[in-house]
Amino acid sequence: MNNSNVKRAVYSESPFGTALDNFSFHNLMMVTMPDQIPVKSLIRLNWMVSIMASIVIFAFLITLTEDFSKAINSGFQAFLFFTLASFINLLLLRIFQKQRGVSESSANRKFYALSYSASLTIGILTRIIYPAFTGMPIEVERFDDLEDYLPSLLSVFTLNTLILILQNLVIIQQKKIKSEIENLQLKAAASETNNLLLRQQIHPHFLFNSLNAIKSLYKIDPRQGEDYLVHLANFLRVTISNQGTSTALIKNELDFCLDYLAMQKIRFGIALNYSIQIDEQIIRTRYIPYFSLQPLVENVIKHNDLTEDSPIEIRIQEVEGYLCISNNFQPRKYKEPSTGHGLSNLSERYRLLVGEDIHIERDDSLFLVRIKILER
Known part of the structure; x- marks a missing residue:
């Protein structure tokens, strides 16, 4: 394992750096579990995504329907969904990161099963139960066929996939920065070794x-x-x-x-x-x-x-x-x-x-x- 074999990392000043340069969509959807998950960075990301999603949905509906009550109701539901789903995913990452005995493929399957099940549950709660506690009116759609559920299911799974991708982007960038720091530390250690050799010499x-x-x-x-x-x-x-x-x-x-x-x-x-x-x-x-x-x-x-x-x-x-x-x-x-x-x-x-x-x-x-x- 020569020094040249240590993987080099590239740091970028952008929020996600060059995380997409060397990672395909499949890589982004893999459960990334480093030794230490950047919890603080992920918490900031979760709040930012939740707030931005609620603002975008509110602005879209207020422009489309001009119904302020419906727009604020939908925006708040979006905020609840993104907040709960993103923090549930963070919790799952923490749990699976501690289970070192589980194989990677098994961990991926369990993680995705729990993540998408949780997102579906959260979607139902924010869609149906939320108005009962707030007293806000909501249009209850009647579904006569299984195919009528597909758009809602697709929306929930798409939004949860987006959350997973954004979280993995942060984790990947954190790993790249950590790798670069370790490379610099290794160079410093090699320099210290040369200093030890020089002191031994003289x-x-x-x-x-x-x-x-x-x-x-x-x-x-x-x-x-x-x-x-x-x-x-x-x-x-x-x-x-x-x-x-x-x-x-x-x-x-x-x-x-x-x-x-x-x-x-x-x-x-x-x-x-x-x-x-x-x-x-x-x-x-x-x-x-x-x-x-x-x-x-x-x-x-x-x-x-x-x-x-x-x-x-x-x-x-x-x-x-x-x-x-x-x-x-x-x-x-x-x-x-x-x-x-x-x-x-x-x-x-x-x-x-x-x-x-x-x-x-x-x-x-x-x-x-x-x-x-x-x-x-």
Whole structure:
């Protein structure tokens, strides 16, 4: 799932933006249930549609019949119908949005059945029962055949369809705006990652330790010092490269992490041990967010005591579609200064990429972080 694969959204200043540009009539009539329905926007839409419909019907009848009483009566009935039908539809949207276990096709059928049944009931109530409470006169039509009912039924269903289309337009536009915001957040997170890489590259403490280690190693064992220098060069090369993507192959992330671990292994010796248990097919074909593995390993070394008597054991393994990074928990009494942005940044990127968070488990003896393995 590369950054280029994230769907782009286009924002427009018009009330419905370009919602119709990429959606057919069939799409508009589908029940659209995002994680959060824009309730406030839909409430404003419902009132606006109800008021406008009553005004239009009043103006049309007063022009056509010049009967003010009939026009005001019909306009108020239209206001009641549109208000009740639109808010009933909003209530149904809220109810079906909470029923995550229902399949989409089943939800659509139930939603439409309830929506049009409710609109028919509301149409009958506003047509017949409403005058009984208001005392306003109404012409009661006699229907001798089933076909006589069709115009009224068609009117009710047409008006309810119009309400559904307008509500879905608002929901679609809200989703487009939300998608654009998420794209911008993803870009910001990627920029923050580059900043983290840059800080790692020029981090005085890291470079100071690395140069001191090289100096000491060349005095004791030039061959080991050369190995350390090769790993450092590979590590710095990756930190200054511009990947231009939000994800990377596990193989690339693992190679980068292993260069870092190799340097730390030379530095700490038997006080640091690590193991990799990931299927080769997964390593070469699956993805994780760019620059996500090495910071997790670095956190282990930064926040735990490493001694020959109590070595740190780092395990990197794949378990049921997740990459698990675990270690025996030996917290330092003195902790190195930390920004605390590493895990939070990775967590935010995962929420934007796959809609779920990273998983952290900790007890007195074990610390484990699980991150979801991604497909292209």
